[in-house]
Amino acid sequence: MNDSLDAQLKDTVRYLGATLGETIEAELGSEWLQKIEQIRQDGRDSYADDTKSTDRLTALFSSLDNQSLLTIGRAFAQFLNLANIAEQEYNSANQRDESLASSLEKIKTIATDKEKVIAAVKSLNIDLVLTAHPTEVTRRTLIHKHRQLAAQLEAMHAPDLSSKDRGKIKNRIAALISQAWHTEEIRSVRPTPVDEARWGFSVIESSLWEAVPEFLRELEEYLKAEFDITLPLDAKTVQIGSWMGGDRDGNPFVTSKVTEEVLMLARRRAAKLFALDMDDLYIELSMNDCNDKLRDMVGDAKEPYRAALKAIRNKLEKTRDNLLPLEEWVANNDELLTPLLACYESLHECGMAVIAEGVLKDTIRRVHCFGVNLLQLDIRQDSDRHADVFSELTRYLGLGDYAQWSEDDKQAFLLRELSSKRPLIPRNWQPSEDVQEVLDTCAVISRHSRESFGIYIISMAREASDVMAVQLLLKEAGLSWPMPVAPLFETLDDLNNSPKVMRNLLDIDWYRGYIKGRQYVMIGYSDSAKDAGSLAAGWAQYESQEALVALAEEKSVNLTLFHGRGGTIGRGGLPAKAAIHSQPPGSLTGGFRVTEQGETIRYKFGMPQLAKRSLSIYAAAVVEAMLCPPPAPKPLWRETITKMAAQARDNYRGVVREDPEFVPYFRVATPEQELGKLPLGSRPAKRNPQGGIESLRAIPWIFAWAQTRMVLPSWLGVMKAVESVIEDGSEEAVKDMIDNWPFFNSRLSMLDMVFKKAEPHISAAYDARLVPDNLKHFGEGLRAELKQSIASILRILDHTDMMEDDPHGKLSMEIRGGYLEPLHYLQIELLDRIRKEGSSDYNDNDTATLEMAMMVTITGIAIGLRNTG
Template sequence: MAFFDSELQNTVRDLGKMLGLTIQQQLGPEWLARIEDVRKTGRRSNEGDASATDHLKTLFAELQDEDLLVLGRAFCQFLNLANIAEQEYNVAQQHSDPLAQLNHALSTLDVDADTLEQALTKLQIDLVLTAHPTEVSRRTLIHKYTELAECLKQIHQSHLTEREREKVEERIAELVAQAWYTDEIRTTRPTPEDEAQWGFSVIEKSLWQAVPDFIRELDHTLQQKFAKGVPLDAVPVRFSSWMGGDRDGNPFVTAKVTERVLLLARRRATDLFFKDVDALQSELSMNVCDDALRAAVGDEAHEPYRAVLRELREQLRQTYRGIVATLSGEEVSRAQWITKDEQLLTPLMLCYRSLHHCGMGKIADGALLDCIRRVHAFGCTLLRLDIRQDSGRHADVFSELTRYLDLGDYANWDEQQKQAFLLQELQSKRPLFPRAWQPSSEVQEVIDTCRVIAANEQTGFGIYIISMASEASDVLAVKLLLKECGVSWSMPVAPLFETLDDLNQAAATTQKLLECEWYKREIDGRQYVMIGYSDSAKDAGALAAGWAQYRSQEALVALAKAHNVTLTLFHGRGGTIGRGGLPAAQAIHSQPPGSLDGGFRVTEQGETIRYKFGMPKLALQSLALYASAILQAVVAPPPAPKQAWRDLLDSMAQQACDNYRAVVRHDKNFVPYFRAATPELELGKLPLGSRPAKRRPEGGVESLRAIPWIFAWAQTRLVLPSWLGVMPAIRQAIEQGQREHIEQMLSDWPFFHSRLSMLDMVFHKADASISAAYDSRLVPEDIRYFGDRLRTELADSMALILDLLGQQEVMEKDPQGKASMQLRAHYLQPLHFLQIELLERVRKYGEQPVSPVLERAMMITIAGIAVGMRNTG
């Protein structure tokens, strides 16, 4: 771990010692000695000592279920502590400053102030916190870990006195003990409301401070270089959420849940702004003001700023009380509530302009400016709630309705008939839904959701996303539903193209919409389209999906330009490579030219939210990274690929897709192998999130969600979805004489380079020996060959990627990333062999109920490996 200095290694060791002492106090010295033996043996096993591996297997086979549970808990906690130490270390070190890099890049590109000003208008980052259940840590433990990180920050400050240091060390030991004595696994699945509250907490504890800090730093950087900063009313970053709005395949997200989550978000925003305004009215005691402020407060107000802020504070107080009463079931008038951002901005801007007018700009540009920036970023609703639903659920509404009206069955109509019906009703002034109609409960739920949208302010919502969209009628159906349910404003509706076929047809489908005059008027010049990364990769493999995503974006950008429409692409990326995850800068620079002109909207999912935004300084750096990458990409767009490159990638992507599907879809032994070799079936028992693991409980792998699909392969270290089929297709192209073109693409095309460089990281996380260990114990002998074949492809793929990248070993050019994985590798090794032992024991129960101790131990190893791998899905 040469990249990391001794400070981090010492911190990890010290935290481990504290955990060891806690375990010793509870269980005795013999247990501490056993855990130490396993840790040291795990290190030797990870370094390739076969006798150490055999020792782990023998030891675990001899221990009782209760003993395996203790070991699992110990190593899960070791990994959590190592992660916290590394996270705090990285924040403190700040190896790179994205805004400094932006400054350098703008200088290199010789960008002038006018060009920058135009680029700033396109800096619209919309980060969508999603309800995907990939956060394995409980909220109560996350709180302890956050406190622990703060203590580590304090302990590393040199100015502490000896007693101050002792007090912090005592607090660290207390928090480590608290974590040990707390259940790692939730006893029940979180509700959608729980998930939403977790998202709100990330905003309150981190982003609330990080956002104004980020804009201040960006403004300072640009002021220094161009004497032009970020405009006061600019919104370079804002936040949306799927938590409580994403009902695709989640029966627990109902209209009532959505209504409640909207209120909970508004309550949290009101509370946060109340604290801000309360602090401001305490500080702004000046008595000199301009005429506009004086006219607002009257001649009697000796302290005019306090007078206007007290009134705003009282409005916030009344709003908060009203929301609390409504949540309690009381009938409350919303007439006095703050429901629009302007109600916050007007008094704040009155104070801001007055302070500047009266020569007190230094005061105006302090906490008051931060509060104004927060209003623009978060608004009175904290974030904007997206609604997502499957296209089939909307079609069901009209199918039932047309049958009730004796018009036939909408489900059996062709696309032309559907569009004609929908457009006729969209332009009709009479209601479509009969009063006497009593739809089924499933259809009623869809209608109720749209009525919740109608009953709430526009500011509380983002966009309406249609999963599995494939036709223009899918979008028009939602528009008609919203109209019939009384939504008086034009809610943006985004089709989500997520299978390979739908991505390939995305532009054609969108063109049908934009050629419709009514629709063109309705959208007022802006179209949202969501690109699905997870399901397309699961459908066609990583390379074919990535190329389809790129081409669909290219075509959509050209289509929007032809129709003079602003296109906002919404990227449904997951945290892992198999679900479209890439480092922010690479993801942005690998997009097609022009794809950022309408802003950048992206999902932030599960554990990546905590890793990117869980601490204010982390969040500041993540936001700066996004802004820097986007501004550079707008000012100097990535090059469009040469035709020869496109032709070659067409061929390689098709071959990679064929390779992938030949294994996943067409080999009859794949599903039995997958189910035996991975803990996929056991994952369903882990109460990660509110959404079921499968869209259809009775379905097979094809119905499995992308998250558990990725999660299962990560547990066994085969990480198969990220690489399967890719390198054999590239090898075939090389054998056909295309190596020179491939090397040019790797050197000069950011999209292609990002694909291959990320495989370098994937291969570092992969471990064929661990995968083989799972197979040897868990996979029936007659299909064990399957894993051997996959590991052969893995080895060949690793050799080829090293050859193309000119490296001797994986992650040679990313020493920090390599050291990061190595920091946890020795703790991960025992957990894998522990999980193998537990899986074998669990499966012996067959259809019988599993021992609670054994089941808990199983779940803890799943959570621990996810923590050690730093991702789940």
């Protein structure tokens, strides 16, 4: 870590904090500034285990009214936002000289066969699917201010800055901080699925639109210089998909009408962006020398390139402004590519290659990446919703109840109808509202082009019939092209059963003909981890992928594994490179498709430079993994991890599922119930509002435990299982796995980070105030295991402190730790007041202020930990 940049980061955080203090003083006076400063000092000392400072914080918060608590909460949430912005700028400075070439450097040392490099590059496909449901806690209007603030910090740290310019920058920073302070940080209403989709569009417009062609240009330059490889003009190196407006699993607000609206908005946004590109090209391509092909296209026009682009430019503008009937909008990529490629070829033939390889090439590459639809929308629905359609239909037709049939009978019925030339659904049939919605969704798909969509994902897929049912529904809707249908295997049992399900499918002649040698399978990380704990889920995911890769090779099928990872270890999250290198050998042959969730989208792709670097990391890791696959587990490793995973699963389930005190403790020790009031994503927190832990979505499950710094889902039961196999004589095997198996090493590395975020004393403070005496022992037991787990991992890794191998990450947590401390004690006070008010023991008429203060602390802690779930 660069010491000068380290000092710069700390200085920047102090400077931004002082500027926020000036803003607070200007509004509330010097007495408030002194109070905030004392809380900040006590927070820092409390983080360093000074119990007197902790007691002062607790006493102060209990003495203040709700409005004062809200002000304090806002101040420290803002401090943490500013710390994150300072760190973002620090990262940019630290990585300013880190090019794609440096990320790809290792390829040169392992690339002994140029043909293999060429094959790996040609097959490189990074398919990023933007999702909203893990929720971005920060409002879009504040994100915009934060981006501007980061840009001002970068300018301020530029060398040779004049004092006059520095003064201007500081004034602008003060203005932006003041704007943020005087802006409500909590949305007043929950975003709709269309709002979420618009947010996804804005990420493309503000960042990826610029970053993708820049990344491809840098990749091509590197490959040309090092391997004499030219990246094809139509390379599908990067593709962008989305679930926003298409993911209806458990979200009643995503309807067929919403999906159609999102598709239309995406096409108009794409038209807007391509129209801007055409404006740039119109300015640049003023030449008059052209080849015969272009001359034939434009006649005797004096400026042939401008003439070639004029019609599509006008059509894009009218599509953007909705001035044409829908059937006359820009409809497909060929409408854009035909004139663009004609200009590109002509420029090359006429000795103007340098012009062709500039802005024009970037636009052509954008067409191949984004297209006239901006992104490809995935559709996701629960398997039970499809089965309900056929149950209702078969009862109406007098065929019995589809839901009660055996799997063989379901498959026979579906195959017969898939092969039939007559329609199955009667014209005069009036299904229930829920069934009609499924049919309407399929009708929307059939009305739009193949390029508009990615894949159709079936949540909770358990049998081959779940996949065939969707294919029959799409056929009945009149779909004229074979939409890829991907089963999503989520729970531990479903992951273990996935090879059998896929073999049943691939043994069907009709099915193999339908997929034409290409199969998608989605691997669920969140629900399997919630079901069985992080280690057992991780091993089940690994084994499932191993078996699916082998099956695909046996059946000569090109398999694309779609990774439904979240940002945290409890939802399968790993750093990008570690995630890729911990996959089984051969799992990247069909491309790399992964969800990018709400909050991590901003951290990884929120600005062009960040996005380009993230794409570079993905590209380097995927190519490296294809050229030098991670090792398959040795028999001893496999035996050890299997035993370890089983014990970790039993440890986890013994607490979460089997202990009758767990649910009552969880409800009172965390703000799980209060989270539902925070207007985050469009989806309800539970699939079933009447359900218990099993129906709670993985995101609030993780979020609730992070708020109390217990971060329980990420570690519970894991280190106990590791210690158990070591005690049974497997210590050398475990050390070998850490040193030589990326799958296992990456999991311990992530636990190392998780334990740095965990704070047993914070969790104990929640318990002391909020948990009844008869349940306090439960939290004490969990914290005892947490402390034992921390000691265990330090011993196994031969470390003296958490995150020794990641000094920057450690610094990051330590900078934010002092600001987080007051927010936790503030939240404890607020939870106590809210719950007393709910039981009528506490009387305060200002309920809205109390709940707003609670939401601010939830948001602030999430910002400080840099994850919601």
